[in-house]
Every structure is written in C-alpha cells, then in structure tokens.
Amino acid sequence: MILDKSVLALLLASGAGAAGTLAAAPHALAVLRRWDLSSGSASQLRLERMSTLVSTGMALLLLVQAPALLLFVAAADGMASHFVGAMCAIGSLKVNPFGFPALITQIAAFFGTLIWLVLNAVDGGCRDYPLTRAKHGVLVALIPLMAASFGLEIAYFSGLDASVITSCCGSLFSSDSSKVANDLASLPVRMAIPIYFVVLATAAAVAAVTAWRGRGGIWLGLAGVVAFPVGLAGIVSFLSLYVYEDPLHHCPFCFLKPEYGYRGYAFYGILFVATAAAVSAAALGLLSPRENASRDLQERVPRATRTLGLVALAGYLSTVAVSGWQVLASGLKLLGDA
Amino acid sequence: MHAWINRQSLLVDYTLSALARHAGRNLAILAVYSCLVFVLASTMLFSDALRRESRALLSHSPDVLIQKLSAGRHAFLTAADVERIGPLRGVSRIEGRRWGYFYDPAVRANYTLMAVASDPPARGSIRVGEGVARLSGLAKGNALALRSPEGPLHVFTIEGVFREESSLVSTDLVLMHPEDWIEFFQVASDLCTDAAVTVVNPAEVRNVARKVAERLPGSRVVLKEEILRTYDSLFDWREGLLLALASLLAASFAVLAWNKASGLAADERREIGILKAIGWDTRDVLTMKLWEGALVSGCAFGTGLLAAWIHVFHFRAPLVAPVLAGWSVLYPRFDLTPSLDPWMLLTLSFLTIFPYTLATLVPAWKAAITDPDAVMRGSE
Numbered sequence: 027m028i029l030d031k032s033v034l035a036l037l038l039a040s041g042a043g044a045a046g047t048l049a050a051a052p053h054a055l056a057v058l059r060r061w062d063l064s065s066g067s068a069s070q071l072r073l074e075r076m077s078t079l080v081s082t083g084m085a086l087l088l089l090v091q092a093p094a095l096l097l098f099v100a101a102a103d104g105m106a107s108h109f110v111g112a113m114c115a116i117g118s119l120k121v122n123p124f125g126f127p128a129l130i131t132q133i134a135a136f137f138g139t140l141i142w143l144v145l146n147a148v149d150g151g152c153r154d155y156p157l158t159r160a161k162h163g164v165l166v167a168l169i170p171l172m173a174a175s176f177g178l179e180i181a182y183f184s185g186l187d188a189s190v191i192t193s194c195c196g197s198l199f200s201s202d203s204s205k206v207a208n209d210l211a212s213l214p215v216r217m218a219i220p221i222y223f224v225v226l227a228t229a230a231a232v233a234a235v236t237a238w239r240g241r242g243g244i245w246l247g248l249a250g251v252v253a254f255p256v257g258l259a260g261i262v263s264f265l266s267l268y269v270y271e272d273p274l275h276h277c278p279f280c281f282l283k284p285e286y287g288y289r290g291y292a293f294y295g296i297l298f299v300a301t302a303a304a305v306s307a308a309a310l311g312l313l314s315p316r317e318n319a320s321r322d323l324q325e326r327v328p329r330a331t332r333t334l335g336l337v338a339l340a341g342y343l344s345t346v347a348v349s350g351w352q353v354l355a356s357g358l359k360l361l362g363d364a
Numbered sequence: 365m366h367a368w369i370n371r372q373s374l375l376v377d378y379t380l381s382a383l384a385r386h387a388g389r390n391l392a393i394l395a396v397y398s399c400l401v402f403v404l405a406s407t408m409l410f411s412d413a414l415r416r417e418s419r420a421l422l423s424h425s426p427d428v429l430i431q432k433l434s435a436g437r438h439a440f441l442t443a444a445d446v447e448r449i450g451p452l453r454g455v456s457r458i459e460g461r462r463w464g465y466f467y468d469p470a471v472r473a474n475y476t477l478m479a480v481a482s483d484p485p486a487r488g489s490i491r492v493g494e495g496v497a498r499l500s501g502l503a504k505g506n507a508l509a510l511r512s513p514e515g516p517l518h519v520f521t522i523e524g525v526f527r528e529e530s531s532l533v534s535t536d537l538v539l540m541h542p543e544d545w546i547e548f549f550q551v552a553s554d555l556c557t558d559a560a561v562t563v564v565n566p567a568e569v570r571n572v573a574r575k576v577a578e579r580l581p582g583s584r585v586v587l588k589e590e591i592l593r594t595y596d597s598l599f600d601w602r603e604g605l606l607l608a609l610a611s612l613l614a615a616s617f618a619v620l621a622w623n624k625a626s627g628l629a630a631d632e633r634r635e636i637g638i639l640k641a642i643g644w645d646t647r648d649v650l651t652m653k654l655w656e657g658a659l660v661s662g663c664a665f666g667t668g669l670l671a672a673w674i675h676v677f678h679f680r681a682p683l684v685a686p687v688l689a690g691w692s693v694l695y696p697r698f699d700l701t702p703s704l705d706p707w708m709l710l711t712l713s714f715l716t717i718f719p720y721t722l723a724t725l726v727p728a729w730k731a732a733i734t735d736p737d738a739v740m741r742g743s744e
Contacts, residue, residue: 029601029603030600030604031408031411031607031708033604034607035710035711035714035715038714038715038718038719039718042718042722075646075733078729079726079729082729083722083725086721086725087722090714090718093710093714096710097710097714101707104707107593108593108600150647
C-alpha cells in the first residue's frame, strides 16, 4: 500500500460516508415504515428529531463526496510517478483490478449523493416535509453504493504495489487493447464531432425548456443520461486529440495535468455538474407526490426544477462552447481545411 | 436567495457574539485545533517542497547511470567497459566519471571527492561545497590538507566555494583535477567509478538501458526516472507515516471536541432554551451550532496553515525536517521554494475540518433538541 496523504484523506472520507449511511440505515427504514407527520405519537416525535440529525449528518457526509471524487482522480494522477510504465491516472488505475471499479463507483456515488442533497434541500424548504420518505428511500439505496465505494477504495489502495509494471494511456487506446476503449478511440472524427455537438445541444435545448416551464425534469434526466456517455466518448474520440494536438493521443486523463492548464477539470466539471442537475431534476420529478401535494411542494418543486434546468443549461452550453473553442483554437486540423 | 443570505448573516452575527461570550473556552479549543493543523500542514508543505526540490535537482542528472558490480559490490569500470557500451544509437554522450568518498576525521564527516574533466581546477587546487568550507572553517585561498587512504598528506588550495543555493547537491563536494584524484586515491588511470549516459529521446531511455545491460552483463543500470520514483516513494512514505501518526492526534482532538461540545455549560443550555422559547426551531439552533464549528474551523485552519508556512519556508521546518529529510554532519543548507498546492489544501481540510465538524455534530444536535421548558426550569 502507498502511504500517501491523499489516500489517508480519501479513506477517511469514504469510510465516514459508508459508516454514516450504514448508521443511518435503521432510522431510514423506520421512516419508510412508520413516518406519519399527522401523528403526535412519541415514536413519530423521535423520528422527526432523529430526522434532523440524519439529514444534517448525511448532507455533511455526502457534500464531501464531490471533492473526494476530484481528490481521487488527482491522487491517481499524482501516483503515476510511482509505477513503471504509468504516465497519468490511467496507469495508476490499472495497477490492480480495483482501480477503475473504484473510480466508477465513486462517480455513481457522486450522482447518487447529489440527488439526495437536492431532495433534502426541497424537503427542508417545505413545512410538511413531503419528500422525507423519498429521500430516506434514496438513502437506503445509497448504503450499498457507499459501502462498495469504501470497499473498492480499500482494495485498490491496499493493492498498490510499486513493483507492478503497468501500462500507459497509449496502450489502453491502441488497436490491441480492450474493445470499448479501442472502439471509442477509433470512432471516425467526422462522425463523432456532429454526434457530440448535436446530442449536447439537444440536451441544452431540453434544459432550456425545463428551466422555462419549471417541469419536465424527467425528460431532462433522460437527455442527461444520454448526453453524459456521449460527452465522455467525445472526449476520448476527438476532443483529446485537439487538446494534445496529436492525432494518436486519446487519453481522457492526461489533460488533467498542469502542462495542459488543468483543462480536464473544467471539461469534466461542467459536464458532471450539468448531468448531476439533469438526473436530480428527473429524481425530483419522479419522487415528488403528485396527488395531495401541499402548497409548499407545489411551489418548491417547479422552483427547484427551474433552478436545476438553468444549471444544466449553463453546463451543457459551456460544454458546447468550450469544446467548440478547443476544436477551433487547436493547432491540429482533422477536418480537411477546417 | 437574498432572504437565505440575510438569514445566514444574522445567524453568523449571533454565533460570533455567542463565541465571544465564552471566549476562554473557545480560545483553548482554537489553540489546540490550530496546533493540529500546524503539525499536519508543516508535514505536507515540507514534504511537497522536498519533492519539488528533488525533482528540480534530478532533472539535470544523467538519463542512465552504469555501475559495474563485482561479487555483488560496486566495482570500478574500466575504459574497455566504457568502450564496449558505446557507440549506441540514440545515445549522445557516454562519460566515465571518477568520484569517491573520503572520511575526514578532523571534522568527522564524509566528503565526496570528484574529478571533473571539463574546466577542472588547476593541479593542486580544489573547489569545495559550502558545507565543507563551513565545517572546516576555511574560505577561498586557504589550504585544505587531506590524508589520502594510502597514507600521504595532500594539501590543496581552495580555488572557490560553491554558492549556498547549490548546497543541496554540492554541500559535501570537493571537485579536483583528474590527475589529483588518481593520485589521491591511487587508482589506475583507466578506471572510473561509473558511467553517465545521455539519451537524446526520453522515450528511448529504457531501450538504451536494455542494450547497455546486454553489452555489459552483470552491471547495474540505473535510470533517472527510477531515482525520481524512489525519491517520490521515500518522501511519500515518510510523509504518510508522520501524517498517520498525526492522525491519531486528530482522532484525540475529535474526542476532545466531542467532549467540549457535549459538556454545554448551564448558561449555554439556558441560552438555547430561551432561543427556542422565542421561536427558534431545532434546525435554526443546529445551523447556529454548525456555524460555530465552521467559524472555529476556519480560524484554526487559517492560523495553523499560516504558522506552518512560516515554520517551513522561513525557519526551514526545524520540527519536522529531521524526520522527513534525514540528517547528517554535513547536512546541506538550502532554501525551499514557497508553494501552495490546492490538492494539499483539500487534503488538509479533509483531515482536520471534516473530523472536527463530524465530532461536533451529534452534541450540536443534542443541544438543538433541548426542550426549552425543561431547560429554563433547570431540570435538564
């Protein structure tokens, strides 16, 4: 195991997240079974009091997940210097079989926790706490995710062996590498560029409609679910080439490095924020009760959906603008005389 | 949004006045908290600075070093060995280097005596590192007498002293004419200590190393990137070990913070009771308590970090340097380049603010759910 400061911090954050959600599980289950705001019973009063603690504690634990994801990627990138053959985060993540699963689980935990935080914010703003059951249901669903994230991080960090010869990003996207990575890298640029910009522009249009109407979060969520993998595929297939100005360098991690001005964090940051807003809007639309909704909820849900739509719109438009600028400003020309 | 900001600023205003009312107790927590941040931040800042210095330093070292081994021990390379290595495609230069260690009993320290082929000192003259000059109390123009391992005393005139800025590489260095070096160590003139190889294309370094190993079996081929990796691992390991130990301090501090937050004074309880009686709800009290934690954390983080910065970059980290950088009689004096890594700040906040906030959450909640009637009657 590599005894690194980031590793200690990450294990602390994910360990606390897993322990916290697990500790909140009995309360979450009790809320799902017995929550009844109209009741004045002692057990309901206890649930309400505990709910305040659990909501605040979870908000704190889950708020940490976003910077933890950033730190995880930065740590993997920084650790590349320890391994023979590694040039960036890809080499470090491939040192053992737990690297990429740990990253993917952490990304899933990031989206899951943001959905919970949005539900919690809307619920806290209503006097009748109409989303308490729903957010505790999401909390129960987050337990295995947080536990898996912690377990995979432990397995990954404890299995880091400096004597392992790993491979760099160049080999991952070469013709004899894994199918998915190679397929993404070998997508024709003439096809990948229009698909990327059309899908992201469509997502931006759906976000604009959602922001304008204050409803339709589910459609925005669907657009977000499609735009996210297309955005990632676009980074691998053509955007990376323009960033590195090298027609063979497809790495989605190298542009997180200082020599590329940390541009990767901007690309991923806006795409992740837009996607998180989109899926949160969908979750809000799906989990908000439609019948017998209180006046508070009738006011809060459209307002929150509008805000999420605006965030998603800003995110998708920025992604389109930044990517377009990158393609136009790059010294590499892949589209004829363009 | 405006209403939310207004509400939070009023809560902060109230929290500040509440903190001022119990200044003594809060200052004690602040002092311990700042010390914790100081220890962790000093460790991180100093390790980062050392890593940066070592990288800058090694960027000028040869791409590949070749050492001959005999019975598993470092032996001299012959001129024939160096000829067998070259010429190699992709290699711009192969240079046999002559250097050796010399223990000077007068100052009880080891010097590195090295012969320089290009622009060497005049015969009988030497250039010395700042540490050598400091330890022996000599300056430019003075004579330094060294008794060679073979017995005779050699007297060298100090032609120049390296500047302190290069001390990290030159502190124990004595540069001399190749003929003087051969005479001093009584080594045959066709022998050298190792060979330094410069490779034109960095991507070809491993191929060159493989070819060298094939041509000179039994030799040790050391790559610059391997030296860099070893230094990185060494500093990471030392830093991680110190941080792991300091994290135990952080855990103890979290327990202390929990205790402090749990043991609310009677007047604090009464205060919360009154707040709830005049209309504050549980969430307001909890938010106020979280603001209290955030303000204490912010102050402690800032104070601890500033103190650590001064400790590391102005006083050369006397408290953590012996553990992180090692020590020797001829230890180099070097200035660290001040720098603040955003990832380091994020990590530091994870290791300090996060546990403190978690530790104070449950006591804050317990205070927030206090029944106002019971508190004011004095039964809680």
